[in-house]
Amino acid sequence: RCVEVFYIYFRAGRVEEPYVSITKKRQMPKDGYSEEIEKEVGQAEGKLCTHRSAFSRASVIQAFLGSAPQLTLQLYICVLQQEITAARSIFMILSLLSIVYGALRCNILAIKIKYDDYDVSVKPAAYLCIFMWRSFEIATRVTVLVLFSSVLQIWILPVVLLNFFGFFFYPWILFWQSKSPFPENIEKALSRVGTTIVLCLLTFLYAGINMFCWSAVQVKLNDPDLINKSQNWYRLTVYYMLRFIENAFLLLMWYIYKTDIYLYVCAPLLVLQLLIGYCMAVLFMLVFYQFCHPCKKLFSSNVSEGLLSCFKFLCFICKPPKSTVLMDKAEVKSPENTDEAWSSNKTIDSQKWNPHQSVSSNA
Secondary structure (H helix, E strand, C coil), X not given: CHHHHHHHHHHCCCCCCCCCEEEEEECCCECCECCEEEEEECHHHXXXXXXXXXXXXXXXXXXXXXXXXXXXXHHHHHHHHCCCCHHXXXXXXXXXXHHHHHHHHHHHHHHHHHCCCECCCCCHHXXXXXXXXXXXXXXXXXXXXXXXXXXXXXXXXXXXXXXXXXXXXXXXXXXXXXXXXXXXXXXXCCCHHHHHHHHHHHHHHHHHHHHHCCXXXXXXXXXXXXXXCXXXXXXXXXXXXXXXXXXXXXXXXXHHHCCHXXXXXXXXXXXXXHHHHHHHHHHHHHHHHHHHCCCHHHCCCCHHHHHHHHHHHHHHHHCCCHHHHHHHHHHHHHHHHHHHHHHHHHHHHXXXXXXXXXXXXXX
């Protein structure tokens, strides 16, 4: 692909192309109106766009199936040996940048796939927010996994397997619940077995991404494009809440079972820094979706409305039912009512037993 890209790039414009294709894109709505723009795309430009999309997808695959395990392994070795060499630090920084770049490309791909009908232009502020968001999220996640595995080597295996297989089977479970027919239009040359292998590889990559960070591209097997194009704030909220709880639990286990290699490490401060780092990732994510997303005008609901609805839902769950409140009020008022009833009965009895006194009082 690289050789073909350079060949097409240097030959572009020298020979007149026999035909061009016309693409139609809509602009972002301004004052409620959206204009449609037609653009001529030549063969060379179309092939370059195809190769660029392929490079973006390859960077995502390389980041989460290559650089992410490599970074985790290198950091684990540094922790056990209590030494960070210059060469190893350089390789870890490159691996981290590779993962962050792959996650950034994943975000951009998700935006372009979901809003394919619009002319999307991503501003530098959006790139900066995504970079900070993914850097904090991936760095804290890798550090938490390494710390936990350094003290509980056996228990890291069920944690990894539970995460991986949970995200691997999640799209398949949704597909089986939808009772949709098996997708046959992925590639005409593929058989049913080949299509199954391709879908398994896709969900394998999806699980690998979600092991370390939130996958902006959500797999939906019953969709013709295999991508969920709706913006589900609840799924995003549930993911980050569960991931924060998991990180906090793994850090707690590390704090309880830490060995002598962490003798000169301030464990409470390190735990606090990692939790704050993950909260910083969530903060940059909220800033991106609220202010810097290139298609925020197309959202049916923004982040603030989603957070407000989540808070209302949590308050509704935590609020006791009305029947319990009424019972409590009844129990509180019951002593007063009994006293009043006792006093009223006493006056009635006194009136019954002292008729002369009641007559004189009436007189």
